Amino acid sequence: MTDFSKSLSVSSSALQAQSQRLRHVSENIANVDTPGYRRKAVSFETVRRGQQSGGVAAGPVRLGKTELQQVFDPSHPLADATGHYQGSNVNLVIELADAREAQRSYEANLKLFDQARQMSSSLLDLLRR
Template identity: 65%
Template sequence: MSDFSHSLSASASALRAQAARLRHVSENISNADTPGYRRKTVPFEAVSKDGAQMVETGRVKLDHRDLSRIYDPGHALADETGHYRGSNVDLMIEIADAREAQRSYEANLKMFDQTRQMSSSLMELLRK
């Protein structure tokens, strides 16, 4: 495999990984008010395939921090004390994770595009 192919493979794998991360962050944000919902995280793992260093996502993990206790005696899930279990999603953390994933995605997209442009320029030079 050429260096261009290695670079394209690495960038493409990072794009897939960041897209998966964004998908889980958006699930967390949309379920922030769902009783009993646990925050999902996705770890990244470095993998070497055909001489190229790539990124893959690991298994989705649930955050085992305590769920928030919410006082609402009128809620259908409330116990005898008037509390029910909320989610353990912190919107500030999710927004920060979304921004980081978005910026990483954009950086990898630029890297992919730069590699593609350099490869195209090299092909043009070789044709002459």
């Protein structure tokens, strides 16, 4: 595998992993007020092809282990005898920070992909002369 195609492969795998991470972050934000919802987090794993590492992939989705928030609302249909029900464990500030981090990482990998594409195009133009 040439260096250009390897760099394109690595950056495209990172783009896919970050887009999956952003999807889970957006699900968390959408369910911030859903009772009983647990935050989803994704980790990244190195992809190995033979002896060389060939990129990154999103690993298994983990559910947040923090306690669910206890919300007092006696009129809520899910409230128990004391008037409490379990909310979600999603922290909106953390989710927004994760979304920003995923976006910036996605943009950086997109720039890397574009640079490798431009370099290979320039190399082909030089070889044609």
